[in-house]
Amino acid sequence: MSGRLVGTFIVGIALIAGVAIYWLQLYAFYDEVSAEDGIRMTNLVTGQPEIVIYDSFEGIDADSSPLRYRSCFTTTMSLAMLTETFEHYEEATPLTAPSWFDCFDAVAIGAALEQGEALAFVGERDIKDGVDRVVAIYPDGRGFAWHQLNEKYSE
Structure with missing residues (x-):
């Protein structure tokens, strides 16, 4: 059970990091x-x-x-x-x-x-x-x- 919890945590953090990197590259630094x-x-x-x-x-x-x-x-x-x-x-x-x-x-x-x-x-x-x-x-x-x-x- 704890292995599944650690795996879920790692996948969740990886997804959050991926979304953050995507947003930073395409939206965060641009100004009109x-x-x-x-x-x-x-x-x-x-x-x-x-x-x-x-x-x-x-x-x-x-x-x-x-x-x-x-x-x-x-x-x-x-x-x-x-x-x-x-x-x-x-x-x-x-x-x-x-x-x-x-x-x-x-x-x-x-x-x-x-x-x-x-x-x-x-x-x-x-x-x-x-x-x-x-x-x-x-x-x-x-x-x-x-x-x-x-x-x-x-x-």
Whole structure:
């Protein structure tokens, strides 16, 4: 009888720990981000980030990792204007967002970038040490931003 009680206790603690770890990873550390600083993209001529026109901003971030930033927005700026004004980002790879942040679909964004349906731009280089902010824009004006490791930590 006591072996069954100890086994039940161990399984119960393991389940509680599993649920706690799951909740901590997907919910606990994320905060909503305001659009106060705006969406910035790096100008081809000056090499400096500048605010672009945007609307309908949704964003999340966490202090626990510089790679947890994700945002969704819309812009009225055309892709032609963006490509002539802002720096293109090579090898953009969107990172998955928590399932509850449903405006950001990393798989769909990545596929659109690979197929040329969306274009990636440098948001800001070294926004944090070794981390760049990448911005992807679709022709219909939908935009997405995330943080990605740059060449300092890539290899």
